[in-house]
Amino acid sequence: MTDHAEATVRRVMADEKFKQAVARLDADHDRIVADIIRFTETEAPSFNEDTRAKAWAEEARAHGLRDLEIDAEGNVTGIRRGIGNGRLICVAAHLDTVFPAGTNLKVRREGTKLFAPGIGDDTRSLAVILGWLRALDAAGISTRDDILFVADVGEEGLGDLRGMRHLFGQGRYKDRISAFITVDSPNMEKIVTGGVGSKRYKVTFKGPGGHSYGAFGLVNPMFAMADAVARLGQVKVPSKPKTTFSASVTGGGTSINAIPDSVWTDFDLRSEAPEALDRLEATFFALIDAAVAAENAARSVDNGAVVAKIEKIGDRPAGHTPETNELPRFAEAALNAHGIETSFEYSSTDANIPMSLGIPAIKIGSGGTGGRQHSLEEWIDVEKEASVKGMSAGLATVLAVAGMV
Numbered sequence: 001m002t003d004h005a006e007a008t009v010r011r012v013m014a015d016e017k018f019k020q021a022v023a024r025l026d027a028d029h030d031r032i033v034a035d036i037i038r039f040t041e042t043e044a045p046s047f048n049e050d051t052r053a054k055a056w057a058e059e060a061r062a063h064g065l066r067d068l069e070i071d072a073e074g075n076v077t078g079i080r081r082g083i084g085n086g087r088l089i090c091v092a093a094h095l096d097t098v099f100p101a102g103t104n105l106k107v108r109r110e111g112t113k114l115f116a117p118g119i120g121d122d123t124r125s126l127a128v129i130l131g132w133l134r135a136l137d138a139a140g141i142s143t144r145d146d147i148l149f150v151a152d153v154g155e156e157g158l159g160d161l162r163g164m165r166h167l168f169g170q171g172r173y174k175d176r177i178s179a180f181i182t183v184d185s186p187n188m189e190k191i192v193t194g195g196v197g198s199k200r201y202k203v204t205f206k207g208p209g210g211h212s213y214g215a216f217g218l219v220n221p222m223f224a225m226a227d228a229v230a231r232l233g234q235v236k237v238p239s240k241p242k243t244t245f246s247a248s249v250t251g252g253g254t255s256i257n258a259i260p261d262s263v264w265t266d267f268d269l270r271s272e273a274p275e276a277l278d279r280l281e282a283t284f285f286a287l288i289d290a291a292v293a294a295e296n297a298a299r300s301v302d303n304g305a306v307v308a309k310i311e312k313i314g315d316r317p318a319g320h321t322p323e324t325n326e327l328p329r330f331a332e333a334a335l336n337a338h339g340i341e342t343s344f345e346y347s348s349t350d351a352n353i354p355m356s357l358g359i360p361a362i363k364i365g366s367g368g369t370g371g372r373q374h375s376l377e378e379w380i381d382v383e384k385e386a387s388v389k390g391m392s393a394g395l396a397t398v399l400a401v402a403g404m405v
Contacts, residue, residue, distance in 0.1 A: 005329035008400045009337050015404065020139035022392045026384070028131055032391075033114075033382050035059070035127035037107045040119045045103075046159035049074055049095040056095065056126055056151045063133040065149060073166035074153040077173070079146050080133065082402065086145035087178035089402045091132075092350055093125035093366075094155035094163065094184065098374050112383040120370035120380040125183040126151055128366040132395050144403030148173055155184075155350050158200075160314045164353035179327050179401055180354040180361035186370035186380050188335055188390050192363035193328050193344045195352030196242075197277045197318025198270040202311045203228070203288060204252075208303035209261030219299045219306045220259050225250075228291035228308075229265060235283055241273035242346065243280055266313070272346045274318045285310070316348055319355025327360040330400040335364075338393035367391040 012018050025032075044052035057076045061068050065078030076095075079088075097118030099105070107116040129149060152163030168174050205221035205228075229247045237243040245268065252263030269284060271277035288308050296305045321328060323344050335342045347363065354361035367390020370380035381387075 005326060005333040005400070008330065009333040009396055012396050012399045012404050013337060017139045017141050018396070018399065018404070021135035021141060021395060022388070024135040024138040025131055025391050025395070026388050028134055029384050029388060032127050032131040035130060036114065036119065036124050036382070039126050040107055040116045040123045041105045043101055043103075043105065044095050044097055044118070045100050046096040046098070046154055046156050048101060049153045052095050053151060053153070059130050060133070060149065063130065063137065065133070071166065071171055073163055075163045075167055075171070076151040077148060077171070079148050080136065082143045082146045083405055086143070086403065088148055088173060088176040089145045089398070090148045090150060090173070090177045090180045091129065091398055092150040092152050092180070092182045093129050094122045094182070094350060095126065095151050095153055096156050096159055097121070097123070098156045113379050113381050115377060115379045117376050117378055119378055121185045121373045121378065122155070124186055124370070124380055125366040128391055128394070129183060131391060132398065135395065141399070142405050143399065144405055147398070147402050148177065152350060158314060161316055161350060161353055164350045168353050168357060177354065177359060180351060180359055181398065181401070182350040182361070182363045183366050183394060184349050184363050185373065186366050186368045186390070188340050188365035188367060188393060189342055190345045191328055191331050191335070191342050192347045192349055192351060193321045193323055194272055194346030195317070195319040195355040196270050196272055196346050196348045197274055197352070198268060198314060198316045198348060199277060199281050199312065200269070200314030201267045201284070202264055202313050203267060204262060204264040204309045204311070205292070205306060206262045206309065207259070207306040210259045210303070212257045212259055215259055217300050218259060218303055219295050219301055221306050222253065222260050222263050224291050224295035224306045224308070225263050225265055227294055228288050231287040231291055232267070232284065235280070235287070237280060238276060241271055241276050243271035243273070243276045245269050245280060245284070270348075272318060277318060316352050317356035319352055319361075321355055321360050321362060325360050327401060328362050331362055331364055331397045334396040334400060335393045337396070338389050340390070340393055364394055364397060365390060367394060
């Protein structure tokens with residue numbers, strides 16, 4: 001850890017205004033919990049985040065963010081101005097969850113634990129960011145840099161980071177953001193400095209089809225698909241950089257007594273390194289071709305051959321912010337100063353996009369603890385002391401990066 005990072009964080013935390021901000025977080029804790037519950041019970045499946053976006057925007061407007069808007073992709077953006085002539089630092093949390101419309105989102109409380117789908121990933125962070133805004137204003141804290149607060153869409157699954165792609169590709173701030181922090185999920189021990197890249201494909205295998213008895217001997221796209229899955233399972237990938245693959249979802253066919261004319265499987269390919277992901281992708285394409293060729297050679301193609309249609313359904317770029325960069329060092333110093341032992345890791349988050357563009361980016365937690373993400377029994381613990389400590393460490397990180405003055 002650099003002396004500069006430690007010294008900057010110590011200065012921030014020793015400032016009376018920061019102490020006032022922490023006191024406001026403590027006093028506002030019940031309100032933050034109420035916001036968590038309210039936002040959690042507002043549906044926000046990927047591609048349908050509008051209602052939650054409007055609710056968050058209303059709160060952000062009440063906290064005085066400038067240039068507040070919902071952009072063309074659905075992201076809520078607003079700026080807290082610095083003293084001038086500084087950079088633009090982005091702090092984000094994502095609006096969407098993995099759960100489809102109609103999921104029961106009613107929050108259940110057991111002591112200090114709250115249970116509900118999506119409550120930790122990433123609804124808690126949306127409420128925490130609003131808590132930070134109130135604390136900054138109550139304490140009268142100024143920063144050198146402008147801070148762009150974003151509640152973004154499309155982080156999960158097939159959302160494919162569409163909110164971040166727009167923000168950094170077509171949005172009004174696309175050429176201005178100098179550093180990026182995404183606040184995602186409660187636990188703070190892991191600081192994400194590496195973005196796991198992924199390529200996702202739906203492969204549809206088609207053939208002539210026919211009666212399973214009467215047309216026996218014709219090519220069967222199910223056999224080709226099964227062969228492709230089996231071939232993928234035998235691929236050797238490196239452990240460093242960590243590289244993985246999965247055949248994840250499948251379907252097709254019409255009847256038990258019919259050779260299917262169409263079957264499909266979704267595939268997920270991932271790696272910490274772009275080069276390793278590219279090699280895995282090339283191997284994947286080759287084995288699809290080989291499986292199709294093998295089936296067409298094994299059975300009759302008199303009524304038509306098996307063909308494979310490969311459709312890309314997801315493409316998340318890999319990236320990395322060096323741990324020697326001041327951004328992760330500030331986060332490490334701030335969390336360590338709050339008694340939180342940290343380590344750096346790779347994950348797939350909104351930070352992938354700026355990392356891939358060479359913009360320093362990290363992911364930090366929102367405070368407290370949680371678990372069972374992406375399950376109906378997802379939970380967070382809102383025990384006050386741990387929650388306030390985590391929120392304070394996150395706020396100290398933001399202020400160290402943005403230059404508290």
